[in-house]
Amino acid sequence: MSKYDDASWHSGGDFPEGLPEKNGATHTGMFLNWCIHHDLISDELKEDASEEIEKLKRREVTGAEFVMDALDGKFSDDDLNDMGNSFAKDYYADDTDFGNRFSSFADDYINLFDAKAEENDYEYETFYHIEDTYENYDLMKQLIDHRFEEWKEYKNLN
DSSP: OOEEEEHHHHHSTTOOTTSOGGGGGHHHHHHHHHHHHTTOBOHHHHHHTHHHHHHHHTTSSOHHHHHHHHSTTEEEGGGBOHHHHHHHHHHTSSSOHHHHHTOOHHHHHHHHHHHHHHHTTOOOSSGGGSOOOHHHHHHHHHHHHHHHHHHHHHTTOO
């Protein structure tokens, strides 16, 4: 098993005081939520977290809540199917050829929410202050959809 992300990597050290630990999983939750809705998750995850996945699909929980509750804050290659892992290794992981040519998930996430904040004459104190809401997920979802189409072209999958 290879981990893509772990909320505990974020909640130590420079993590802002007073924020819930799940804020360290907001970005991961948005990506994994998108993967679930595009059937890029492993059969094992579908089986192990079927109830939580249904709650996510009904928007009863957010992606970050799903990551924290169903996955103990960890996101690994065991959670995705082959195509999901291929996409995550090129887009979610940092410093990849795809990410350098187009953009990485982290860069898209930061740039999108910095632009949203700027439009509203606001500035996020940190990456972890981005709200874990479906309004924000819906914005990020559009961007991931776009990157996924670029990625399929990049991989000659169309």
